[in-house]
Amino acid sequence: MQKANINWGELGFKYQKVDKVYVSRWKDGRWDDGVLQDDDKISISISATALHYGQQCFEGLKAYTTKNGDIQLFRPDMNAKRLQNSCKRILMPEVPVDKFIDACLKVVEANERFVPPYGTGATLYLRPFVIGNGDNIGAGPAPEYIFCVFGIPVGPYFKGGFKPVKMTTAKYDRAAPYGTGGVKVGGNYACGMLPHQVAVEEGFADCIYLDPETHTTIEEAGTSNFFGITKDNKFITPDSPSILPSITRNSLLTVARDYLGMEAIEGEIKIDEVDQFEEVGACGTAAVITPIGSITYNGKKHIFHSEEVAGTKITKLYETLHGIQFGDIEAPEGWIVKL
Numbered sequence: 001m002q003k004a005n006i007n008w009g010e011l012g013f014k015y016q017k018v019d020k021v022y023v024s025r026w027k028d029g030r031w032d033d034g035v036l037q038d039d040d041k042i043s044i045s046i047s048a049t050a051l052h053y054g055q056q057c058f059e060g061l062k063a064y065t066t067k068n069g070d071i072q073l074f075r076p077d078m079n080a081k082r083l084q085n086s087c088k089r090i091l092m093p094e095v096p097v098d099k100f101i102d103a104c105l106k107v108v109e110a111n112e113r114f115v116p117p118y119g120t121g122a123t124l125y126l127r128p129f130v131i132g133n134g135d136n137i138g139a140g141p142a143p144e145y146i147f148c149v150f151g152i153p154v155g156p157y158f159k160g161g162f163k164p165v166k167m168t169t170a171k172y173d174r175a176a177p178y179g180t181g182g183v184k185v186g187g188n189y190a191c192g193m194l195p196h197q198v199a200v201e202e203g204f205a206d207c208i209y210l211d212p213e214t215h216t217t218i219e220e221a222g223t224s225n226f227f228g229i230t231k232d233n234k235f236i237t238p239d240s241p242s243i244l245p246s247i248t249r250n251s252l253l254t255v256a257r258d259y260l261g262m263e264a265i266e267g268e269i270k271i272d273e274v275d276q277f278e279e280v281g282a283c284g285t286a287a288v289i290t291p292i293g294s295i296t297y298n299g300k301k302h303i304f305h306s307e308e309v310a311g312t313k314i315t316k317l318y319e320t321l322h323g324i325q326f327g328d329i330e331a332p333e334g335w336i337v338k339l
């Protein structure tokens, strides 16, 4: 199969049209079988709840090419279940796990020429999403829904790839204590755009949110979870109902414990105690692992290891996770789904 004419090593995180997208519709209590279509536009009602009331949610996962040319997904069942939780939270019909995984595999197969080759570091990013559709104007759930999956070849989310970035704490919140921070709904991202832009204008790659109730503990960044590694080899990541339960973070807890012999802890991280960490990072499907070189909080900059080069512990975490995702290191059972 002839690959698309793309400079794989130069890819950033940008939309581009590929060959096929998957579209399935829900009406009268059931999902249809779904189709692969060439058109990357979908037509929806002018009164769709997704447009007016933010009744929509999404996922992000990746397809990886291994050394021998196989293509594989990383823990798609976890994304399927998280999408179900998001759907439940905003009263949308759940997409069955099998249907979700099948749709992702269909999209990868139909766009195989856009799946980046092994060794380029690039991947096919899959974006499944569900939106409320149909004629509706009251602020209640929609009469119809659409589940789509599209894929795009991507490189690093943060410019430069695996290189330290500078972050600042945000004065804003992305989530409320009993709100929707723990699910992946679009509203969480709409309210994150301004804080992100403010941080970028101040020279930071992104902002880190503190807990919405007391602003004393670290929650996560706008599009990734947070973790720190102490001098005595503890891997610590926040545990909070208002952060998105990241699949990368969940995987890193296993990698840190079972592959690297670290103590892996989910717990509270007080912003005032952030200097306990030797190295810190952000993690997510798009962000993969991004070392955080410094965090500015209350006008004071806290540097972790270095603002220029990644530390050895985070590098080891990155290499191990990357190795598992690209098939160079054996994955725990059930983590890999091959095309």
Ligand code: PLP
Binding pocket: 060, 220, 221, 222, 223, 224, 225, 244, 245, 246, 247, 248, 249, 283, 284, 285, 286
């Ligand atoms: N936190 C937020 C707010 C995100 O948008 C993402 C990205 O999906 C993550 C964390 C990381 O989650 P995952 O590792 O499942 O991609």
Ligand code: COI
Binding pocket: 059, 060, 061, 189, 223, 284, 285, 286, 287
């Ligand atoms: C992902 O990592 O999949 C995300 O959803 C982040 C995205 C908002 C760019």
